[in-house]
Amino acid sequence: MAKTNIDIKNITKENLKILIDKKSIENRVASIANQINEIYVEKNPIILCVLNGAFIFYADLVRHLNIDFEVDFIKLSSYGSSMESSGTIRMIKDVSANIAGRDVIIVEDIIDTGLTINYLRKRMIDGQSKSVSFVTCLLKDRKKYHFDFKIDCIGFKIPDKFVIGYGLDLDQRFRGLKNIYTIK
Ligand code: IMP
Ligand code: MG
Numbered sequence: 001m002a003k004t005n006i007d008i009k010n011i012t013k014e015n016l017k018i019l020i021d022k023k024s025i026e027n028r029v030a031s032i033a034n035q036i037n038e039i040y041v042e043k044n045p046i047i048l049c050v051l052n053g054a055f056i057f058y059a060d061l062v063r064h065l066n067i068d069f070e071v072d073f074i075k076l077s078s079y080g081s082s083m084e085s086s087g088t089i090r091m092i093k094d095v096s097a098n099i100a101g102r103d104v105i106i107v108e109d110i111i112d113t114g115l116t117i118n119y120l121r122k123r124m125i126d127g128q129s130k131s132v133s134f135v136t137c138l139l140k141d142r143k144k145y146h147f148d149f150k151i152d153c154i155g156f157k158i159p160d161k162f163v164i165g166y167g168l169d170l171d172q173r174f175r176g177l178k179n180i181y182t183i184k
Contacts, residue, residue: 008082008083008170008171009171011170011173011183015183015184016164016165016174016177016181016182016183016184017181017182017183017184018179018180018181019158019161019163019179019180019181019182020156020158020166020179020180021179022178022179024156025060025137025155025166025179025180026060028155028156029057029060029061029064029137029155030064032061032135032153032155033061033062033063033064033065034064035153036061036065036067036105036135036153037064037065037066037067040067040069040103040105041067042067043067043068043103044067044068044069044070044103045067045069045070045102045103045104045105046069046070046071046072046095046097046099046102046103046104046105047062047069047070047071047072047104047105047107048072048073048074048095048104048105048106048107049071049072049073049074049107050074050075050076050106050107050108050109050116050120051073051074051075051076051092051093052075052167052169052175053108053109053110053167053168053169053175054107054108054109054137054167055167056166056167056175057107057109057137057155057166057167058107061107061135069105070097072095072096072097073093073095073096074091074093074094074095074120074123075091075092075093076089076090076091076092076116076119076120077089077090077092078090078115078116082171083162083170085112085113085115087113087115089115089116089119094123095123095127098127099124099127099128099129100127100128100129101128101129101130102129102130103129103130103131103133104124104129104131104132104133105132105133105134105135106120106124106132106133106134106135107135107136108134108135108136108137109136109137109138109166109167109168110136110137110138110139110140110163110168111136111138111139111140111145111151112140112142113142113145113146114145114146114147115146117134117136117147117151118146118147120134121134121147121149133152133153134151134152134153135152135153135155136151136153136154136155137155137156137166137167138154138155138156138157138158138163138180139151139154139156139157139158140158140159140160140161141157141158141159141160142160159182161182161183162182162183163180163181163182164177164180164181164183165177165178165179165180165181166178166179166180168180170183
């Protein structure tokens with residue numbers, strides 16, 4: 001992502017601009033859930049939430065499901081308190097379930113460099129999951145990503161800008177906002 005000179009501590013709601021509104025998010029989440037309902041009918045996937053950022057998208061998504069599923073959570077960190085990926089992924093909390101032989105759906109808030117999903121896919125392969133698919137609310141439009149497999153479901157493709165709200169934070173702030181915003 002392009003470097004910026006803004007001091008992140010000084011950013012307030014006045015500096016934010018809506019990129020995707022609440023209603024558009026709600027509609028898209030419902031249609032993603034319908035796809036999952038069709039693909040996983042008569043299966044019992046483990047739906048894995050990538051903490052922290054995906055927690056609101058995840059909760060909204062699973063509410064629309066009418067299939068059997070199990071929930072689980074994994075916590076990774078790559079951004080620290082900055083607006084750019086550090087390039088290294090830290091595992092803060094591993095998946096709790098035994099994923100061997102299971103269908104796993106990984107739910108992410110956003111794919112930026114792709115380092116995180118690449119790491120997650122390796123973790124699922126090491127754990128011998130039966131299948132792994134990726135659902136992400138947002139995908140940043142970049143020239144180059146650090147993964148070379150297909151993303152099964154993308155909510156919205158967005159420009160390569162830092163975004164917040166709907167679970168996404170800037171140094172742990174703004175996660176509770178209902179719309180998704182860029183910084184002006
Ligand atoms: P990646 O490993 O570079 O693909 O980044 C993945 C993680 O970084 C995401 O799951 C987010 O938690 C965080 N992230 C990436 N871009 C943004 C952003 O624009 N706003 C807030 N968090 C972001
Ligand atoms: Mg995330």
